[in-house]
Amino acid sequence: MRIGIMQLWQETNTFNPLPTTRRDFEAFGVLRGKEIIDQLSGTNELGGFIRSLRAWPEQPEIVGLVRLPAWPSGRATAETFAWIVDEIERALDGAGRLDGLLFALHGALAADEHPDVEGEVLSVVRRHLGAGVPLVATFDLHANLTPQMVAQADALVGFHTAPHVDVLETGVRGAAVLRRILIEGAKPTTALVKIPMVVPAERANTQDPASISYEFRRRLQALEQRPDVLTAALATVQPWLDVPELGTAVIVTTDNNQALAEHEAAALAGDVWNHRRDYLPELVSAQEGVRRAAECTAGLVVLSDAADATTSGAPGDSTWCLRELLKYPWPHGGALVTLVAPEIVAQALRLGPNAPISALLGGRRDALHSQPVSVDAIVQHAFEASFVLSGHLGVNLAIDMGRAVVLRAGDVRIVCTERSGPHFAPELFQAAGIDPFQAQVLIAKSPCGFRAVYAARSALILNVRAPGCAPSDFQNYPYHHRPHPLWPWEEFSWEAPRLEPGRGASQ
Numbered sequence: 001m002r003i004g005i006m007q008l009w010q011e012t013n014t015f016n017p018l019p020t021t022r023r024d025f026e027a028f029g030v031l032r033g034k035e036i037i038d039q040l041s042g043t044n045e046l047g048g049f050i051r052s053l054r055a056w057p058e059q060p061e062i063v064g065l066v067r068l069p070a071w072p073s074g075r076a077t078a079e080t081f082a083w084i085v086d087e088i089e090r091a092l093d094g095a096g097r098l099d100g101l102l103f104a105l106h107g108a109l110a111a112d113e114h115p116d117v118e119g120e121v122l123s124v125v126r127r128h129l130g131a132g133v134p135l136v137a138t139f140d141l142h143a144n145l146t147p148q149m150v151a152q153a154d155a156l157v158g159f160h161t162a163p164h165v166d167v168l169e170t171g172v173r174g175a176a177v178l179r180r181i182l183i184e185g186a187k188p189t190t191a192l193v194k195i196p197m198v199v200p201a202e203r204a205n206t207q208d209p210a211s212i213s214y215e216f217r218r219r220l221q222a223l224e225q226r227p228d229v230l231t232a233a234l235a236t237v238q239p240w241l242d243v244p245e246l247g248t249a250v251i252v253t254t255d256n257n258q259a260l261a262e263h264e265a266a267a268l269a270g271d272v273w274n275h276r277r278d279y280l281p282e283l284v285s286a287q288e289g290v291r292r293a294a295e296c297t298a299g300l301v302v303l304s305d306a307a308d309a310t311t312s313g314a315p316g317d318s319t320w321c322l323r324e325l326l327k328y329p330w331p332h333g334g335a336l337v338t339l340v341a342p343e344i345v346a347q348a349l350r351l352g353p354n355a356p357i358s359a360l361l362g363g364r365r366d367a368l369h370s371q372p373v374s375v376d377a378i379v380q381h382a383f384e385a386s387f388v389l390s391g392h393l394g395v396n397l398a399i400d401m402g403r404a405v406v407l408r409a410g411d412v413r414i415v416c417t418e419r420s421g422p423h424f425a426p427e428l429f430q431a432a433g434i435d436p437f438q439a440q441v442l443i444a445k446s447p448c449g450f451r452a453v454y455a456a457r458s459a460l461i462l463n464v465r466a467p468g469c470a471p472s473d474f475q476n477y478p479y480h481h482r483p484h485p486l487w488p489w490e491e492f493s494w495e496a497p498r499l500e501p502g503r504g505a506s507q
């Protein structure tokens with residue numbers, strides 16, 4: 001028995017003006033064939049696939065196809081879309097006969113002229129495999145699920161957690177669903193209910209008993225314990241995705257019981273809709289957040305700058321928080337902030353350690369939402385922003401954000417990297433020789449995921465409202481392609497649809 005595994009991973013933020021290109025995928029780490037099995041057996045969904053398949057009594061041959069990952073950023077170009085399809089087709093052509101396929105997706109990849117990349121790519125894969133070969137795909141909780149995706153896969157298996165601490169485990173669950181279809185003869189039947197709502201990420205914390213998302217996670221996990229349910233998930237979508245099918249979704253796949261799938265999906269969708277207001281976060285201005293951090297002496301204050309969250313595909317060079325940090329002394333451990341700033345890294349590397357540097361920082365990659373700030377600083381030191389990430393976003397995930405420097409302006413340390421990446425991760429600061437938990441204030445460019453590691457180790461967490469590409473008040477930004485009506489843009493009543501027997505539907 002031969003089972004193919006592959007990955008296409010990128011979360012698109014359509015407000016980010018920087019296009020995602022083939023080079024971004026190559027910089028993150030394209031792997032082909034056996035490289036995938038050799039390098040990723042302990043990493044994220046592919047690691048979950050590999051571990052599970054190795055434990056099957058049938059001992060299938062694991063066929064590595066292609067891994068195409070890029071860090072969250074702007075829309076992929078049309079050429080990049082064509083390249084992705086070409087890579088996948090070539091991998092499938094070269095693989096020979098497959099008995100099943102496991103495909104790790106993000107689920108919110110948009111390209112120029114292709115708003116539903118995963119739907120189109122799954123169609124390509126289905127054409128290659130033929131109708132009889134089981135295809136199971138996994139997806140991120142922030143995926144934008146579409147009827148096209150559902151139609152092309154036998155089952156779609158989603159993360160249950162945000163922060164995403166079950167990424168590898170989702171690979172394990174995906175492989176288990178494939179096994180039930182392939183070996184045990186389960187007949188997957190799926191209901192997809194699109195809910196006409198989009199919510200910010202701050203309060204969608206599935207690990208916090210005070211969040212409604214915690215209850216929904218437990219419900220989905222209980223549903224998956226039923227022998228007649230193959231998989232169930234809630235995808236709250238990432239909001240900064242201006243596409244025609246934008247919306248939250250519940251998806252339930254049963255073993256040959258369409259009525260059950262429809263009933264459970266509709267019931268959960270109705271409850272998610274009824275709780276939509278519970279997702280709205282309390283936000284403070286950058287001025288207020290930084291002022292309150294300066295007043296706090298109880299320990300680390302983390303300010304979540306969601307609008308510039310690099311984990312949400314923002315460019316990572318907003319200056320709203322930096323500008324405020326520079327106004328205060330930070331005698332209790334200093335202030336820490338990050339910037340994606342390749343030009344500054346190059347300039348600082350030319351100057352060398354301990355050299356003074358005068359520079360305009362930030363507001364370049366995204367010149368619309370923030371302005372550069374003039375800073376006189378010292379080049380403290382250079383480092384390679386390369387480390388292995390575990391926690392939110394997975395386990396054993398190799399990250400390389402290129403060359404990097406630490407600038408110091410008063411008590412503010414500014415960690416500048418060449419490339420985008422997880423600009424909240426303790427591993428980034430540790431790679432810079434900095435213990436982030438000893439700081440007085442830290443700007444986390446992440447709306448919720450940072451909580452997985454910082455919640456227990458900080459005295460105070462505040463959610464900042466600043467302009468940017470991944471704002472929590474996204475309904476105040478211009479969208480041109482989203483559906484109507486959609487909450488919170490419009491207020492209206494909605495009820496989960498009764499689906500036609502035998503097929504999924506979207507509404």
Ligand SMILES: [Zn+2]
Nearest residue numbers: 140141142164
């Ligand atoms: Zn996500």
